[in-house]
Structure formats: structure tokens, C-alpha cells
Amino acid sequence: MAKLSFLAGLAAGYVLGARAGKQRYQQIARTSSKVWNSGPVQKQVAVAKEAARTKAAPVVADLVADAARATGERLRSSRTVTTEAIARNPGSTPGSGSSATPPHGDPWAEATRSDGAA
Numbered sequence: 231m232a233k234l235s236f237l238a239g240l241a242a243g244y245v246l247g248a249r250a251g252k253q254r255y256q257q258i259a260r261t262s263s264k265v266w267n268s269g270p271v272q273k274q275v276a277v278a279k280e281a282a283r284t285k286a287a288p289v290v291a292d293l294v295a296d297a298a299r300a301t302g303e304r305l306r307s308s309r310t311v312t313t314e315a316i317a318r319n320p321g322s323t324p325g326s327g328s329s330a331t332p333p334h335g336d337p338w339a340e341a342t343r344s345d346g347a348a
Contacts, residue, residue: 305338 265271
């Protein structure tokens with residue numbers, strides 16, 4: 231029943247809107263432009279922008295930093311050698327230069343090593 235009422239309202243709105251035509255649309259556009267560009271509205275827009283800069287930006291920066299930190303930790307933990315990898319390649323060790331390990335290693339791992347060696 232609610233769905234039928236919604237559809238009937240939608241259809242009525244469409245018909246009335248179509249009848250109003252281009253002139254009504256232009257009138258609404260002019261009025262909304264005047265309201266948007268009015269002094270009181272623009273003053274509130276400036277207040278909202280300032281609030282976003284001073285209050286929301288630090289919160290967003292903290293969220294981004296936390297996400298980057300968590301991603302880095304997940305990447306570092308995913309680089310560990312598992313016993314299954316060692317069992318599959320018993321003669322190779324990470325960085326030994328065997329055919330199972332690339333000769334230059336993992337560039338990401340080398341760049342993010344915590345021991346200071348690069």
C-alpha cells in the first residue's frame with residue numbers, strides 16, 4: 231500500500247513538474263541562486279568551511295595516519311616466511327640467491343626494513 235502511494239505521488243509530481251515547464255524551472259533557479267548568494271547564507275557557508283578546516287581536518291588526518299600505520303603493519307607481517315614455503319623449497323632461504331628467490335629481493339621489503347640497512 232505504501233509503495234502504491236509513493237508511486238502515485240511520484241507520478242503526480244512528475245506531471246505537475248512537466249506542466250510547470252521551463253519558465254517555472256528558471257524561476258526556481260533564479261530564486262535559489264539569490265538565496266545561495268545572499269549575505270546570511272554565505273556567512274554560514276564561511277563558518278562551515280572554517281569549522282571543517284579547524285575541526286574536521288585534524289580528525290581526518292588522524293584517521294588517515296591510523297589507516298596507513300595499520301596497512302604498514304599488515305604489509306610487514308605478511309612478509310614473514312612460513313614453514314610451508316620453507317618445506318616447498320628446502321634448499322633455499324630468503325635472500326640466498328636460489329632460483330626460488332629473486333636475485334635482488336623484494337624492493338618494498340628492502341625499502342621498509344627497520345634495521346636501517348638499505
